[in-house]
Structure formats: C-alpha cells, structure tokens
Amino acid sequence: MELTRRAAWTGLLCLGSALPARAESIGGYSGLGVALASFAVYGLIAVVLLVMLIRAKWRRAGLWSLGVVATLAIGPPFLSQSWQAWKLSAMEGREIVGKPPSLASRTPLFIAHRSVCDEVYDDACAAAIVGRGEPGVYFLDSDALDGIDLTKPVALADLPLEFWNSEKEIEGDPQIQSRPLSPSERTEAAGRIDYVVIMWPGGWPYPIAEALDLALRSNPTLNGMRTGESMNIGLAPLDPALGVLSFADLRFDLLDLLLWDDALALPLAPENRQPARNDIAGAAVAAEALCPDEEDFPRRNCVGLVMDGK
Template sequence: MRVRTWVAGFALLAAPARAECTGGGCYDGLAQLVQAVLAYGLIGIVLLVLLIVPRWRRTGFRGLLLVLMVAVGVPLVSQAWQRIQRAWMETGEVLGQPPRMSLRTPLLIAPDWACRDDLCAAVLMGQGARGAYALRLEALSGRDMAQPLVLADLPLERWTEGAGGEPRQQRLTATEKAEALAQIDYLILIGKPFHQDGPGPLEAGLGLGEKVFLRLAMVPLTAGTERLDLTAMAFDVLDLDSRHRALGIPLAPGNWGTLWSDPLDPDLVARSLCGRGAEEPEWTCLNAAWR
C-alpha cells in the first residue's frame, strides 16, 4: 500500500524565509502566514462578539458554521479531487516482471547530473565493468517528442561506474554506435519528479498529463531497433508520480499540500537492476535502487 505524505499547514507558509534565501520573494511565505493569522483573528473576534450578545447569537452560530464550511469544507473537496487525480494516474502505471539487466543490453536515458546514488547509479552498478549505453536526458531538450526518436541521430554514450560515485561517460564513435544499436534490447527511462519544475521531454514523449511525472520506465526492445516511439511501448514497469496540489486546512493563502507517491515495488526493481546470476545483489546497489 502506498504511503501518502502530506506537505501542508501554516508552518510551511513561512518556509521561504529561511536564512539561505537571498533572492526576491523570500518573505512571501511569511507575509501569507501573517495575512492568514490576521484574517482568522479578525473573523474570530467578530464571531466572539456575535456569540456573546444574546440578540446576535443566532447570527453568530450561522457565521461560525459558514466559516467552518469554507475553512475546512473547501480544502476537503480540493483534497478529494487530488486523490481522485492520483487514483486515475495509478490506473496507468504498470508493474510486471522485468528481466535481470545483467542478461540484457540496456539503453539508459537519464538526467546527466542524477547518476550518482539513485536508480541511475543502480543501473551502472548492476552492469559492472561493461557499463551501459546511455543518452543524457538533456540531449532530448527541444526535440519534438511526439515523433519517434531515431537512435542513430542521438549522441549515445557509454556510462560506467566511477570512483566516488561519479559516473565515467564516453561518447560513442560512429562505429561503436552502430555496434551498440545492433545489441541494445532494453530501454530504461529515469526521471527525477522531486527536482522538476514542470514536465520534461520524457513526460512529453509518453503523453503524460501536465501534473504527472515519470519516475521509472522499463521497456523490452528488439535488438537492432532503429526508432523509439515512446507512445507505443509495452512496459515491464511504468512508475509515475502525481504533482496535483490541494488546498490545506484551514483555507489560507499559500497553504497547499502535495500528495507524493512511493515507488512501485522497489525490491522487484532492485533485483532486476542489480541481480547477477545466482549472486546476491550488493546492498549498495539495492540501496540505490530504493531511492
């Protein structure tokens, strides 16, 4: 069962005021917090007066009920819609039985900067000295992802695990690329939902919604495949994350909550990426696959 983590509440409104913030808008959260406290304080005083004075007491109770309906009821409706959107996203996820990558020749597409201690690193650990054919996600920026990707036109590289977690990356020559394309029989797509401001090229290529982000996709290919059509993939694993936000309780400026999703069966994915024959996968690789 997926764990739901709420990031909401008045305390978060003041988060941008932390010491490391030096740019414009650093105190927006604090200003919103002050506005909310003043607004609810003023409303509370008015309602208290109405409830104390006998002839206005009925109006006071009605006002209190109205405030509760708005302050609590509206966020609850928003949160219900958020859960519906996430449930809809989860119907599009896929969890099958991916093969061991040590027995395949995968093509890895991942952010260049994110291949140190997460799923991308687990792929390299599992491949060992032979490394993995790879494509920097940044190389897809500006491409029309609605069209199939011609692999021969892409700047493919070989990535291997380096010292200190820094991957070694080497651009393939034309000859090496031709040899790679004849061998590649699996595709691994890795996104970074927590670090993305908006949908990237992989989300666009997969036709995901505006608030849906890719965490991991694992797709079998036929060796010698020349084109990748991301919209027509038969996934072994498709792990997504929803970024739909909802109003927090009580209703206030800037009080929003995000419902994050946990990864789909990290143990299954870890053994696929890290397993080598009858050997037990190394814990460092398993740990990376959980991130």
C-alpha cells in the first residue's frame, strides 16, 4: 500500500515538472505550440488524478494530489492578478479627466510616433488630423526628439516641427500629407501654437524616445510613473506668447496612462498571461475634444478608436 502511494506521488511530481520542462524544450515554437503542450500536460495530469480517485487504494493520495494541483494552477495566477489590479488602481488614481477644449478652436501641436498618426483607418490620431482638414496640425515625431534636452523649456522654433493636414481625393478617401517646416515657418508656428496633444508616445510596438520619457517624468504629475507605465494620451494648453515647450510645466486637461504589465492567467502555464485592463480615462471627453464636430467618416472613426484605446 505504502509503495503504491509513493509511486503515485512520484508520478504526479514527474507530471508537474513536465510542464516547465516541456515548455523549455519547445521554446522555439509559437505561442500556440506552448499552449497546446500545456493543455496536453494538464490533460495527462487530469487522467492520472481521475485514475487515482477511482481506485479506492489511491483515492486519499488522489484527493491530496488534486488539492496540490489546483493550488498550483490557481494560486499563483490569483496572487499575480491581485498585484496587477493594485498597480492598475494606483495608476488610475493619478489620471486626470478635466474639460479640454475642442481642437477646432485651437492651434494644436501633436507629439506622437509618426507611425500611429498616418494610418487613416487605424488610429484616432490620424482621424483627428483628418477631421481638421486643410487647417491641419503641427507635428513632432517622438523619434526625432532624441538627443534634445527636453527636461527644461525648449523654444518651439528650435524643434523639428512638421505640418500635417489632409485633403479628400476624387474618390472621397481622406489622405494625410506632411512636410517639414522651414526655420521661418517654425518661428511663425511658435507664436501660434496654443495646445499640445501627446498621443501614444511609447506604447507597444513603438518604444518611447529616451529624451521624451525623461521629459514627461520631469512633470510633477508624471514623475511618479513606475516601471511598466507610460502615457497614453495627454492634452494640455500652451502659452503662444512664450513660444516654448516645457514638459515640466504642463498642466493637463486630460491625462490617460497605460500599464504594460502582464499577470499570470488561469491556469498556471508557460506564456499564459493576462494583460492589464487599460480603460481610457475620460474616453468620451477625449473623443469630444479630438474628433471633428460633424457626422461623417472622420468623426465616427475617431470616436470609435478613442473609445477602443487605439
């Protein structure tokens, strides 16, 4: 009897250790392969436990084994998800939902990775630019800011400003066009820009530029950002009389943050992760400010994408 019980426990331990070992052996495979392997191992464990529970002489060991497996499969993910929920709650407590003005009444400067602002059908940033039409927006590519000390006020005329706007082609599809500004145009723009829109400056798959990250963290509202956190959307006024961009002095009308933290998902298995639930702070308010006030494609697309957090 004792020998049989020991054999059952030994088999169970071998099956439990097979999960990470199997995952390591297929490390070069796709995530689907790892998932299938995990399901297979859990299935094998379930079969062994079922046999142990059916056989009277192994039933007690089977019950203990079932408890151990359930604890391992559920316990670590529960603790991981609880820790993630606490971090998300703390981060959301630092977000700001005020009353930003409509961009239609402002001369905005957009700061973003250019790749998230030129896809008309995929990004709220692009939809907001399309909505402004020919008046357009001034634009700063976040990648072009590396090497510039943005932790102190910088004259807008000294930054690599671009002008982005859109026109409708004959077929009716909006097209975004952009061009760099000349030194004289940058000087003129510096005296007109009165609002800044920072959108997705460091969200996957676009890493945030180091200079921009340091600049954002110099702001009192953002210097508490932890590892794994980044800005998603920030809207703040600028004084055109000063003609400078000072990240440390921005007073946000709206601020939404992202938590790039994956918790362990149920059941415990290699690469089985659960991303943080990142709701857009003040999504309706952000959409009202960013999206054109007209019932056509740009507004519908922009509102939907802002609500979805894209």
